[in-house]
Amino acid sequence: MARILITSAIPYINGIKHLGNLVGSQLPADLFARYNRARGNEVLFLCATDEHGTPAELAAAKVGKPVADYCAEMHDVQADIARRFGLSFDHFGRSSSDENKALTQHFAGVLAEQGLIAETDEEQVYSNADGRYLPDRYIEGTCPNCGYDKARGDQCENCTKQLDPIDLIEPRSAISGSTDLEVRQTKHLYLRQSQMRAELQAWIDSKTDWPVLTTSIAKKWLNDGDGLQDRGITRDLEWGVPVKRGTEAWPGMEGKVFYVWFDAPIEYIACSQEWVNANKGDDWQRWWRTDAGADDVTYYQFMGKDNVPFHTLSFPSTILGSREPWKLVDYIKSFNFLNYDGGQFSTSQGRGVFMDQALDILPADYWRWWLLSNAPETSDSEFTWERFQDGVNKDLADVLGNFVSRVTKFCRAKFGEEVPKGGSFGPRETQLMADITGRIRTYEQLMAQMEVRKSAAELRSIWALGNEYLQEVAPWTTVKEDPEQAQAQIRLALNLIRIYAVLSAPFIPTAAASMMSGMNTLDFSWPEGVDGDDSAFTALPAGHAFTVPEVLFAKITDDQRKEWAERFAGIRT
RNA sequence: GGCGCGGUAGCUCAGUUGGUUAGAGCGAUCGACUCAUAAUCGAUAGGUCGGGAGUUCAAGUCUCCCCCACGCCA
Numbered sequence: 001m002a003r004i005l006i007t008s009a010i011p012y013i014n015g016i017k018h019l020g021n022l023v024g025s026q027l028p029a030d031l032f033a034r035y036n037r038a039r040g041n042e043v044l045f046l047c048a049t050d051e052h053g054t055p056a057e058l059a060a061a062k063v064g065k066p067v068a069d070y071c072a073e074m075h076d077v078q079a080d081i082a083r084r085f086g087l088s089f090d091h092f093g094r095s096s097s098d099e100n101k102a103l104t105q106h107f108a109g110v111l112a113e114q115g116l117i118a119e120t121d122e123e124q125v126y127s128n129a130d131g132r133y134l135p136d137r138y139i140e141g142t143c144p145n146c147g148y149d150k151a152r153g154d155q156c157e158n159c160t161k162q163l164d165p166i167d168l169i170e171p172r173s174a175i176s177g178s179t180d181l182e183v184r185q186t187k188h189l190y191l192r193q194s195q196m197r198a199e200l201q202a203w204i205d206s207k208t209d210w211p212v213l214t215t216s217i218a219k220k221w222l223n224d225g226d227g228l229q230d231r232g233i234t235r236d237l238e239w240g241v242p243v244k245r246g247t248e249a250w251p252g253m254e255g256k257v258f259y260v261w262f263d264a265p266i267e268y269i270a271c272s273q274e275w276v277n278a279n280k281g282d283d284w285q286r287w288w289r290t291d292a293g294a295d296d297v298t299y300y301q302f303m304g305k306d307n308v309p310f311h312t313l314s315f316p317s318t319i320l321g322s323r324e325p326w327k328l329v330d331y332i333k334s335f336n337f338l339n340y341d342g343g344q345f346s347t348s349q350g351r352g353v354f355m356d357q358a359l360d361i362l363p364a365d366y367w368r369w370w371l372l373s374n375a376p377e378t379s380d381s382e383f384t385w386e387r388f389q390d391g392v393n394k395d396l397a398d399v400l401g402n403f404v405s406r407v408t409k410f411c412r413a414k415f416g417e418e419v420p421k422g423g424s425f426g427p428r429e430t431q432l433m434a435d436i437t438g439r440i441r442t443y444e445q446l447m448a449q450m451e452v453r454k455s456a457a458e459l460r461s462i463w464a465l466g467n468e469y470l471q472e473v474a475p476w477t478t479v480k481e482d483p484e485q486a487q488a489q490i491r492l493a494l495n496l497i498r499i500y501a502v503l504s505a506p507f508i509p510t511a512a513a514s515m516m517s518g519m520n521t522l523d524f525s526w527p528e529g530v531d532g533d534d535s536a537f538t539a540l541p542a543g544h545a546f547t548v549p550e551v552l553f554a555k556i557t558d559d560q561r562k563e564w565a566e567r568f569a570g571i572r573t
Numbered sequence: 574g575g576c577g578c579g580g581u582a583g584c585u586c587a588g589u590u591g592g593u594u595a596g597a598g599c600g601a602u603c604g605a606c607u608c609a610u611a612a613u614c615g616a617u618a619g620g621u622c623g624g625g626a627g628u629u630c631a632a633g634u635c636u637c638c639c640c641c642a643c644g645c646c647a
Binding site (some may be wrong): 212213217336337391395398399405407408460464468470479551552 | 576577578579584585586587597598599600605606607608609610612613614615643644645646
């Protein structure tokens, strides 16, 4: 039994995530977690909210709440939506947890001991009215290049020129509008990633089986220009992990916090400590410490491409640079972006469909299936309401749902609601079982390789095999001439429903549960093969009672599609 | 401007280390069936694999140049 550690990129606390965020990390990670559990592997699947930084502070201020309260509330909101989407985290933690504070401070301390932390003095803009330092992009003013009056401190959106905040004419705070700004000297810590460059390069080069998307982004950052740059890991903010050197105070760093990108990935580890402290597990070290039992763990990370640099370079610098025996990631599965109807999904602009809205109009399985079977693996892909309707109706309603419906209703009408016992399997049945077994083996390989779209396509063709069989042996005709033979045909078809439920559960867990419930069984054993008395194809024995399930997937009508397309055409307010 | 990922049937995409008549799903057309969510099953049509040059007995698959789209960065 393999031991599988899975983490999904942690979503930022500020607001509800859209479908593009979902399909880029949490959803495929959940697919992989569910599959591995179904195969009997020991799985620890972790996710959390990423809570620190300026955007959270501003969002809290906007609704007039203390930032800690705001984050606590938003964490619960996100946890509830994740649960309703069927995301099967073993724990959904918080980067603002005490565990993460202590661990982040610990890493900073040991990195300093290893000579990988540099202290620098730099100039930062301070807003007296706001009582805080302003990140570059929160300073606005007139562009010295083109005269645009809403240029940001990092770049002018009008002429695209890169700027320094001190270049701006009549600079003001983007938060309050105040012009009472001053430049102050402030001290900061840098992670000396440049020192780790050769080691990271060798590590990345050894990962020949990673997606091209992952390695190409990592190599670009390693080799572009002057190579990997040191990175500031502290900020002049209040909301964050206080800067400490382990448990000791850090002279000169009073009142400062670690940068959100330093503490966020450390939460992957801290989350497992939260998992233990929540009494859900009893040993986090055997997942993370190679000196405490984690050497047989295989660790997979899932994320969108925008997160790749931090996971291939920054976080590994932290792990490797500590010179402590932490588990390093074995495989990084990265995704491109999902676009929405001709443009990008946008959290800040409220464009697209967000997770709560999606669940308001359809059950999670509809979304899970479409998003996963169209996951942006090789390139960006696009959500349109037409494609969504086509995919859901054809795959889920017509191919799978209708198969369950036609088999169970036919049996009920002709033989009653129990698995019929007559007849025996002949050559055609043997062939079907062999065909399905062969495809299951392919499906297993694709799932193990995290080939999400191909796995979905393979699963769909397994569903279709059932319809092909029924069409060919035509039990509705057979029953008139040879009822015993028809019973054998339907007995096999009913067993296919259980097999389909088990195979499909990672994609569509709710519908799979309905199928299992209808088949009146708790036998979730994975279909290993065709041979022997314990064959998956005879798991439901003759005489086993079942009920006809409710319609598994109602079709999306043209009227619904049009209404939703219109409702979600604008921006969310 | 640099870099990255793409450009394959109407649409969405597969096409390992170059090798027989380039594949799938959807859509279209025709047919079969009537158990079923007007579902299913079969068949057919449809592609000079972005353009050009080159290497090779052989290129969608390698090399070079160009064009287009998207993304990232400066």
